[in-house]
Structure formats: structure tokens, C-alpha cells
Amino acid sequence: MASPYAKLRHALVVSAAKAVGLSGDELTAALVSQVRVPEMGRGDLALPCFDLAKRVKLAPPEAARRIAGVLQEEAIYERVDAVGPYINVIVTARHLAESIVPAARTPGYGRDEAGAGKTVVLDFSSPNIAKPLAFHHIRSTVIGAALGRLHAARGWRVIALNYLGDWGKQFGLLASAWKRLGDPARRGDAKHLVEVYVEANREADVERHRAAIAAPVEARTLLEQLTAARHELAAASDVAARKKLESKVKGLQRKAPEGSEAAVATYLAGLDGQARAATEELPAAEARDREARLYLKRMEEGDVEALAEWREFRETSIADFLRIYSRMGIEFFALEGESRYSDVLAATIARVAEKPGVRRDDGALVVDLPEEPGQPPVLLETRDGTTLYVTRDIAAAIDRHQRFAFERSLYVIAQDQALHVSQLKKTLSAMGLSFADKMTHVAFGRIHGMSTRRGNVVFLDEVLDEAVAKARELCEASEALDATRTAETAETIGVGAIVFGDLKNLRASDYTFKLEDIINFDGHTGPYVQFTHARLASILRKSEGIPRQEAVDIGLLGTPEERAVMLALARFPDAVADACEAFEPSLLTRCVLEVAQCTSSWLSSGNQDRSKRVLVDDLALRGARLHLVSAVHSTLAAGLALLGVRAPDAM
RNA sequence: GCGCUCGUAGCUCAGUUGGAUAGAGCGUCGGCCUUCUAAGCCGAUGGUCGCGCGUUCGAGUCGCGCCGAGCGCGCCA
Numbered sequence: 001m002a003s004p005y006a007k008l009r010h011a012l013v014v015s016a017a018k019a020v021g022l023s024g025d026e027l028t029a030a031l032v033s034q035v036r037v038p039e040m041g042r043g044d045l046a047l048p049c050f051d052l053a054k055r056v057k058l059a060p061p062e063a064a065r066r067i068a069g070v071l072q073e074e075a076i077y078e079r080v081d082a083v084g085p086y087i088n089v090i091v092t093a094r095h096l097a098e099s100i101v102p103a104a105r106t107p108g109y110g111r112d113e114a115g116a117g118k119t120v121v122l123d124f125s126s127p128n129i130a131k132p133l134a135f136h137h138i139r140s141t142v143i144g145a146a147l148g149r150l151h152a153a154r155g156w157r158v159i160a161l162n163y164l165g166d167w168g169k170q171f172g173l174l175a176s177a178w179k180r181l182g183d184p185a186r187r188g189d190a191k192h193l194v195e196v197y198v199e200a201n202r203e204a205d206v207e208r209h210r211a212a213i214a215a216p217v218e219a220r221t222l223l224e225q226l227t228a229a230r231h232e233l234a235a236a237s238d239v240a241a242r243k244k245l246e247s248k249v250k251g252l253q254r255k256a257p258e259g260s261e262a263a264v265a266t267y268l269a270g271l272d273g274q275a276r277a278a279t280e281e282l283p284a285a286e287a288r289d290r291e292a293r294l295y296l297k298r299m300e301e302g303d304v305e306a307l308a309e310w311r312e313f314r315e316t317s318i319a320d321f322l323r324i325y326s327r328m329g330i331e332f333f334a335l336e337g338e339s340r341y342s343d344v345l346a347a348t349i350a351r352v353a354e355k356p357g358v359r360r361d362d363g364a365l366v367v368d369l370p371e372e373p374g375q376p377p378v379l380l381e382t383r384d385g386t387t388l389y390v391t392r393d394i395a396a397a398i399d400r401h402q403r404f405a406f407e408r409s410l411y412v413i414a415q416d417q418a419l420h421v422s423q424l425k426k427t428l429s430a431m432g433l434s435f436a437d438k439m440t441h442v443a444f445g446r447i448h449g450m451s452t453r454r455g456n457v458v459f460l461d462e463v464l465d466e467a468v469a470k471a472r473e474l475c476e477a478s479e480a481l482d483a484t485r486t487a488e489t490a491e492t493i494g495v496g497a498i499v500f501g502d503l504k505n506l507r508a509s510d511y512t513f514k515l516e517d518i519i520n521f522d523g524h525t526g527p528y529v530q531f532t533h534a535r536l537a538s539i540l541r542k543s544e545g546i547p548r549q550e551a552v553d554i555g556l557l558g559t560p561e562e563r564a565v566m567l568a569l570a571r572f573p574d575a576v577a578d579a580c581e582a583f584e585p586s587l588l589t590r591c592v593l594e595v596a597q598c599t600s601s602w603l604s605s606g607n608q609d610r611s612k613r614v615l616v617d618d619l620a621l622r623g624a625r626l627h628l629v630s631a632v633h634s635t636l637a638a639g640l641a642l643l644g645v646r647a648p649d650a651m
Numbered sequence: 652g653c654g655c656u657c658g659u660a661g662c663u664c665a666g667u668u669g670g671a672u673a674g675a676g677c678g679u680c681g682g683c684c685u686u687c688u689a690a691g692c693c694g695a696u697g698g699u700c701g702c703g704c705g706u707u708c709g710a711g712u713c714g715c716g717c718c719g720a721g722c723g724c725g726c727c728a
Binding site: 170 | 657662663664668670671675683687692709721722727
């Protein structure tokens with residue numbers, strides 16, 4: 001079912017084409033996509049006539065004039081202007097109201113059946129057990145959950161999978177460190193597990209120790225290179241050579257220590273000290289790293305004791321994750337970790353090995369992708385004989401296709417992993433599995449500026465708590481809110497602000513995390529939309545009932561504020577469809593914001609001019625306005641629900 | 652070095668397959684609580700769209716070059 005907005009565009013294009021003697025579905029489709037909202041608020045719709053004019057060999061302004069002349073005769077247009085090569089139309093308020101408001105009040109407005117009979121598998125959130133659910137996990141979690149709801153709204157069967165990182169070396173690390181660092185009394189405490197893991201990771205970080213050992217030499221080499229490069233630059237005369245040297249010096253300066261001679265000496269001495277310490281600790285770190293690998297090996301060989309330990313850690317982490325997911329209203333079809341595939345890995349490797357290009361290299365099993373020269377090969381198995389995550393992803397992809405026969409399989413994973421996902425798809429393709437084409441990497445950008453109070457991790461849970469605390473202050477001060485509902489409403493608003501805040505950003509671009517911004521509820525935020533929704537609910541409560549559809553003359557609507565609200569509402573179904581097809585929830589977020597903004601202006605206009613209020617004395621007008629209120633109220637609620645944000649009726 | 656992403660207002664970001672005078676929010680400044688909820692509304696301020704060529708009737712958008720940023724690149728996930 002087409003949206004009211006799509007119908008308006010379609011009608012305009014069909015008439016315009018007919019006016020110059022053209023028709024046809026293909027032409028119509030092409031023209032519909034050219035229709036836009038005119039600038040300067042000079043109308044409801046604008047059609048640039050370049051394309052149309054070309055087809056009938058007229059100058060664009062001439063074509064626009066002719067078309068405008070014909071459109072003027074149509075009853076649904078209040079005004080038609082040809083401005084140069086553009087046609088701007090204003091649709092009559094009556095037509096807007098009649099075509100939009102009843103549709104928007106229909107339950108299920110924005111939903112359709114485009115995905116009926118099809119299955120989408122979504123892989124999202126996917127935290128690693130033993131590590132905390134950190135703030136950066138919000139992106140995959142919230143984008144994936146929104147895409148699931150969007151697909152469901154379009155009739156898809158949705159399989160939401162949380163592919164836990166519950167297998168791998170990090171378990172060996174945690175288990176072996178637990179014996180030394182763990183507090184037996186706090187076995188079931190997820191926070192304590194994280195503490196142990198972080199410390200274990202630090203201890204066994206062989207790379208970090210080696211880097212520390214190499215650091216003093218590297219720093220001195222850099223300084224020498226910098227000095228040499230500066231001398232060369234001073235001596236060089238050729239312009240091209242100078243330019244090259246300048247950029248070299250600049251590059252070196254970025255990495256080299258700076259400051260006075262004394263400061264540099266102190267810095268180098270510091271590095272020397274760190275290197276000595278690292279040299280001492282390195283053997284222990286290597287031993288712990290080896291211990292962790294061996295533990296994983298024992299797990300993969302089915303060692304009962306090792307598996308029991310692993311299972312317990314896993315349960316503790318999962319319980320904590322589920323608590324946070326439930327705060328955000330997120331449910332999964334299943335939490336299926338990598339461990340699900342531990343039994344079929346050998347068979348998977350054997351199956352991949354049937355394809356040419358699989359070879360042993362320094363003990364490790366690698367797959368060459370010949371069509372990708374210069375690209376790194378895929379590693380299936382380490383020289384220790386343990387598997388890597390690509391191996392497990394291959395097994396998982398095959399399994400998912402067998403179980404769900406998906407039409408789409410979406411991997412909501414950070415952009416960083418682009419190479420990994422593309423290798424996964426290419427390996428599957430090379431194995432002759434054509435469903436690889438149905439797999440899409442829904443990549444998202446990084447969150448910068450995670451200013452932290454401890455270490456490098458901001459816990460998602462803590463950010464939610466901060467936002468809820470801020471919301472509670474406001475709720476306690478609110479006169480509109482019943483005191484018994486403060487806590488519940490604060491949770492709704494605080495969590496909603498965080499979820500909405502993330503989904504407002506274009507998924508592919510990086511964004512900067514600032515706690516102050518994220519818990520600031522002023523401006524275009526989740527609480528802004530929720531607040532608008534609450535105001536509408538309040539009006540409905542005070543209205544003494546909404547008249548039946550037949551008893552209302554909806555065409556009485558027509559102030560500029562009301563027109564703006566209706567036009568914004570008309571685009572809602574398009575936003576749902578577009579957000580789903582582009583895997584871009586922010587398209588819906590922005591649409592919802594626009595509806596809320598127009599509505600907010602509309603409602604506030606009643607403060608200056610009482611005749612613009614919804615609850616006016618003229619009962620016919622009041623009835624029509626109440627219908628618009630109820631249309632916006634239900635649409636905002638539906639939009640927020642798709643995004644995973646609750647809509648309070650008072651705040 | 653190779654590959655991917657990106658550079659728009661003081662800050663954070665939009666800008667629909669190339670279309671009219673590049674838009675929001677935050678911030679700053681000024682109005683509006685006798686108000687269907689001020690978490691709001693109205694107005695002002697603020698931009699050589701990184702730089703330079705090119706394609707086009709038309710470029711923030713497409714191509715090339717340069718400058719700058721981030722990420723990835725065999726035994727972690």
C-alpha cells in the first residue's frame with residue numbers, strides 16, 4: 001500500500017506527463033523519484049521539468065508553463081506555479097486532510113506486507129563473554145534490533161540472533177587467571193569476572209610487553225631519522241625533493257618525542273625503565289599466553305572439567321547481558337554463540353579444504369583467494385590446531401542457511417570488520433554456496449571520544465543509569481506526572497534518550513560520544529519526541545472523547561501548522577520502508593523527529609492564538625483537530641516503538 | 652606500502668539516483684508561562700561545502716590530482 005505522500009507524488013507526475021502527451025509506468029517511476037519538497041516553503045511538492053521537457057523537445061520553462069496550465073484545472077491543487085523550469089504545487093487542505101488523516105489513524109499505519117513469506121536472519125549485538133557490555137556495543141545492538149522490528153513491520157519473518165563470542169582464547173585466559181585472581185565468593189558476579197579478565201589480559205599481553213621492550217630503540221631511531229631528515233631538507237634545493245622531505249619530517253615529528261633536550265632525556269629514561277620491567281615480565285606473559293591457548297585446546301578436545309568451568313562463566317555473563325537487553329526492550333530469537341559450532345569445526349574445515357587453494361603455511365591452514373591478489377589469505381586453523389573466528393563463521397553461515405532458508409542474512413558488525421566479512425562471503429562463494437550473495441555486512445562507524453573514568457571501557461549499563469538519573473530529576477520536578485510513576489517514567493525516558501540518540505546518527509559514519517550531550521534532553525532528542533507524544537496524550541485525555549470518523553468533517557483542517565503536520569505524517573510509511581531497505585534506521589528517526597517538530601509548533605501556536613487550539617468551542621473544528629491529534633499520537637508511538645523507544649502518556 | 656571510509660557553521664551532524672537562495676540540533680544573543688505539559692515555541696547569529704582541475708544547462712553530490720583524518724592488512728575476536 002502506497003503512502004499518502006507517494007500517492008500525491010504519483011498523481012502529480014501522471015498529470016504532468018499527460019499534459020505534454022506522455023505516459024507509461026517506466027516514465028512515471030522515473031519522474032516520481034524527481035519530485036521533491038520545494039525550497040523556501042513555496043509549496044507542497046515540486047517537479048523539475050528538465051527530464052520531461054527533453055522528452056518532448058521543449059525548453060524546460062516552456063514545458064513547465066504548459067504543464068502548470070493543465071494542472072491548474074485539477075481540483076486537488078489550490079495553486080500551481082511555474083517558476084522557471086520548476087512546477088510548484090500547493091495541494092488543497094481538504095485533499096491533504098482526507099487523504100492523510102484517516103489513513104494515519106488506521107491501526108498499522110506504516111506497516112505493509114512487502115516481506116511476506118520471506119525470512120531475514122539478523123546477527124547483532126554479539127558481545128564477547130567475559131568482556132563487559134560496553135557503551136560501543138550499543139550501535140550493533142540498537143541498529144540490529146531496529147532492523148528486526150522494521151523487517152517485521154514489512155511482513156518478514158525475523159530471526160534475531162545474538163552470536164555471542166563465547167569461544168576462543170579469551171576463555172582460556174579467564175579460566176587460568178581465575179585460579180590466581182578470582183574471588184570464589186564472587187563467582188556469579190559478572191562485574192568481578194570482567195575485572196579478572198581485564199587483569200588477565202594485561203598480564204598475558206605478549207604484544208604489549210614486546211612493544212615496551214622495543215620502544216626505547218624505536219624512539220631513538222626516530223629521533224636520529226628526524227635529525228637526518230632535517231639536515232637533508234636544509235641541504236635540498238629541488239622543489240619536489242623538498243616537498244617530499246617536508247612531509248617526511250612532518251610524519252616523523254608526529255611520532256617522535258618532543259620538548260627540550262632534558263624533557264626528551266627524561267622521556268627516554270622512562271621508556272628504558274618500562275622496557276626493563278617488560279623484559280622481566282615477558283617470560284611470565286608468554287607462559288600465561290601459552291596456558292590460555294592450551295586451555296582452549298582442552299576445550300576444543302572436549303575436556304569435561306574445562307568445559308564445566310567455561311559453562312559457568314558463560315552463564316554468569318549471559319545473565320548480565322539479558323538484564324541490560326531487557327532494559328532496552330530487546331529480545332532475541334536465540335543467543336547462539338560460536339561455541340554452538342565447536343563440534344562441527346573439523347567437518348567444516350574438511351569441507352572448505354575440498355576447494356583448491358587451501359594449503360598449510362608454517363603449520364597454519366590457510367585459504368588463498370586468487371581473485372584477490374594482494375589481499376591477505378583466510379586463516380582457518382592455527383599452528384596449534386585451534387580454530388579462528390572465520391572458521392566458526394563459515395560453519396554458522398552454512399548452518400543458518402540450512403535452518404532458516406533466509407532471503408537476507410544481515411551482519412550488524414562494525415566497519416572495522418569489513419575485511420573479515422568480505423573474506424567470509426568470498427570463501428563461501430568459492431565453495432560454491434550461492435547464498436553468500438544474500439549475506440550483507442550492515443557496517444557501522446566507530447564511536448570516538450570515549451572519555452573514560454577508568455581504563456578504556458565505558459559500561460553501557462552505567463551510561464543508561466546516568467541518563468535515567470537525569471530523567472528522574474526532571475520527572476520529580478514535573479507537575480504533570482503522578483509521583484507513583486516517577487521511577488518507571490524516568491527509566492523510559494533515560495533509556496529512550498540513549499537508544500534514540502544512537503539511531504539518529506547515520507549508521508555508516510563515526511560519531512563522537514559526549515556524555516554531556518547524550519544526557520542533554522534539550523533539542524531534537526528522544527525525550528523531545530516523547531514529550532510531544534505526552535502532550536498529545538494529555539489533550540486526548542482532556543477531550544471527553546473523539547468523535548467517530550463519520551461524524552467528522554476532516555476537511556476543516558487547514559491552518560499552515562496543521563498542513564505541515566499532515567505532510568510530515570504522510571511520509572511516515574515511506575520512512576519505514578526506506579529505513580528497512582537501506583538498513584538505515586536513522587531515516588525513520590529523522591522522520592519521527594520531523595513529525596514531532598511540526599506537531600510541537602502546531603500545539604504551541606495555540607498558546608499565542610487561542611483559535612488555533614485543539615480544544616476550541618466550535619465542536620466541528622474540535623472534532624477534526626482531535627482526529628489529527630490522534631493520528632499523530634498513534635504515529636509517534638508506532639515510530640518510537642519501531643526504534644525500540646517507549647512512548648509515555650505523561651512526563 | 653596496499654586497501655576501505657571520510658573531510659559541510661565555534662561544536663555534533665543532515666543534505667534523498669547531480670537541481671532553485673546549502674539545512675537541523677547544541678552553543679551564543681533576544682523575545683514568549685493569564686499557556687490544550689517551557690524536556691517547549693518564535694526570532695537573530697553563524698558556511699570561500701579541505702584545496703585545485705575536469706565532466707555538465709547545472710556539482711556539497713560524479714571523475715582525477717593534492718592536502719588532512721580514521722580504520723584494516725596470517726596464527727586475537
